[in-house]
Amino acid sequence: MAPYIGIPEYYAGKTLFITGATGFMGKVLVEKLLYSCPDIKKMFLLLRPKKGHSSKERLDDLLNFRVFDRLKAEHPKRFEKLQVVAGDILSEDMGISDEDRRQLQEETQIIFHCAACVRFDMFLRDAVNMNTSGTLKVLQLAEGVKNLEAFVHVSTSYCRCELDVLDEKLYPSPHRPQHVMHAVEWMDDDLLRHMQPKLIDPQPNTYAYTKSLTEDLVSQYAGKFPIVIARPSIVIAAYKEPMPGWVDNLNGPTGLLVGAGKGVIRTMHCNENFMADVVPVDMVVNGCIILAYLTAIEKSKEIGICNITQSGINAITWGKALEIGRVQVKEFPFTVALWYPGGSAKSSWIMHQLALFFTHMLPAYFIDLLLFLMGKKTFMIKIQKRINYGLKVLQYYTTKEWHFTNDNYVALRGKISKKDNETFYTDISVLNWDIYMRNYIKGAREYCCKDDPETLPQAKRLHNQLYVLDRIFQVLFYVLLSYFIYHYYKVIFSVANY
Numbered sequence: 001m002a003p004y005i006g007i008p009e010y011y012a013g014k015t016l017f018i019t020g021a022t023g024f025m026g027k028v029l030v031e032k033l034l035y036s037c038p039d040i041k042k043m044f045l046l047l048r049p050k051k052g053h054s055s056k057e058r059l060d061d062l063l064n065f066r067v068f069d070r071l072k073a074e075h076p077k078r079f080e081k082l083q084v085v086a087g088d089i090l091s092e093d094m095g096i097s098d099e100d101r102r103q104l105q106e107e108t109q110i111i112f113h114c115a116a117c118v119r120f121d122m123f124l125r126d127a128v129n130m131n132t133s134g135t136l137k138v139l140q141l142a143e144g145v146k147n148l149e150a151f152v153h154v155s156t157s158y159c160r161c162e163l164d165v166l167d168e169k170l171y172p173s174p175h176r177p178q179h180v181m182h183a184v185e186w187m188d189d190d191l192l193r194h195m196q197p198k199l200i201d202p203q204p205n206t207y208a209y210t211k212s213l214t215e216d217l218v219s220q221y222a223g224k225f226p227i228v229i230a231r232p233s234i235v236i237a238a239y240k241e242p243m244p245g246w247v248d249n250l251n252g253p254t255g256l257l258v259g260a261g262k263g264v265i266r267t268m269h270c271n272e273n274f275m276a277d278v279v280p281v282d283m284v285v286n287g288c289i290i291l292a293y294l295t296a297i298e299k300s301k302e303i304g305i306c307n308i309t310q311s312g313i314n315a316i317t318w319g320k321a322l323e324i325g326r327v328q329v330k331e332f333p334f335t336v337a338l339w340y341p342g343g344s345a346k347s348s349w350i351m352h353q354l355a356l357f358f359t360h361m362l363p364a365y366f367i368d369l370l371l372f373l374m375g376k377k378t379f380m381i382k383i384q385k386r387i388n389y390g391l392k393v394l395q396y397y398t399t400k401e402w403h404f405t406n407d408n409y410v411a412l413r414g415k416i417s418k419k420d421n422e423t424f425y426t427d428i429s430v431l432n433w434d435i436y437m438r439n440y441i442k443g444a445r446e447y448c449c450k451d452d453p454e455t456l457p458q459a460k461r462l463h464n465q466l467y468v469l470d471r472i473f474q475v476l477f478y479v480l481l482s483y484f485i486y487h488y489y490k491v492i493f494s495v496a497n498y
Helices: 007-011 024-036 055-063 066-074 076-081 098-107 124-143 177-186 189-200 206-219 252-261 281-298 318-331 349-373 380-398 407-415 418-423 433-448 453-487 489-497
Strands: 015-019 042-047 082-086 110-113 150-154 227-232 234-236 267-269 278-280 304-308 344-346
Touching: 007 024, 007 281, 007 418, 015 024, 024 042, 024 066, 024 076, 024 281, 042 055, 055 082, 066 076, 076 082, 082 098, 098 124, 110 124, 110 281, 124 150, 124 177, 124 189, 124 206, 150 206, 150 281, 177 189, 177 206, 189 206, 206 227, 227 281, 234 252, 234 281, 252 318, 252 380, 252 433, 267 349, 267 380, 278 281, 281 304, 281 407, 304 407, 318 344, 318 433, 344 349, 349 380
Parallel strands: 015 042, 015 110, 042 082, 110 150, 150 227, 227 304, 234 278, 267 344
Antiparallel strands: none
């Protein structure tokens, strides 16, 4: 047998190409590779120029994120390994210059394709262009790479939502990807909007549908170069690295945590007894780094599939997560809050709708009425409508039990050394959910909401004041309700009898 080559040793001298480096996962991937694989030769990052900002300026903006703080403090020279490739995954040939394309195809050994749109409600044309056609352009570029050792495509474990169990294998798409890409080119918006529900069925949204299409597209390149597909489930805040609780967006559970913590979200349609299949972003990234390494080392001709999922290991229910969140938000309340955190999840759709009306919409109309009378701009109804729409999109995932096999993910730990396991940890069983949720809420407060840690005493005072107001309001509500029932009980009794 050949001597074991450690992960950092394998990556030494390698040149990487990464798409989606500005995304949540992409940032953590870039930081982890630079930090834990110090001898990487170069890292090409595909960055889209924005109006008034060059790609180089976008790189400077990217490196200003807190995720890179430890690298700045300990190894600032490693940023010199980063090289910007100006381009846009939506443009023809990704908008990459001939010179950059030649350099990429001459020098690259590993490609991480992380770029995707994670919006569930995106119009089908836009979702296909970003997730499927964009991937095709990356695959076409990869086909010309001279010494490609591993192509890692980041998909999702929710790519086939109609299945009772998602195994670690390829599933053919109901439609050929090339046909769908061609159709969205010539169909006008009205026709495509009319066709969309039928096309994506049985998938719940265009995100899941295009991810399924894209996996089929990637499978067509089997044998041309080594490929592995990583399917993470719901990606949440960091467990340990680059810092505990680091998160930079309000997608999914993070938005629910922040909304509930600010007293804006007081109900959600969710079965509290169902398992929440969530994985910290640093464990997902570590899994992708190991998958690229093993794909290159094993030189398999077949496409590897890995469901990076919890799958009952150290399981936590939605109800338990909410319960821990209620406790921890008292320790790290938000500086700006509409009301005292409260409410609950509802397994009944009818009860959820009633709660939406009484705890979301009525208060919103009341607040906007006060603002209108004071001559100020109203905003609460608009915010609540957006929140309610977001809750409606998410309820598909919180009212269904999900089952994924993850044997390949669990097996990763047995294929690398003890030292590499310590550096590139993937073992979900080590998570202490109380400590993790504490760091998650603290991280959402600090990194998403930009609440300075020094404002914590002030936030706790506001939290206590809102608690008193909430209790006073509840007492007044039940007193008035009791008075109404007592005063009109004869009428109520007669109506009930009738």
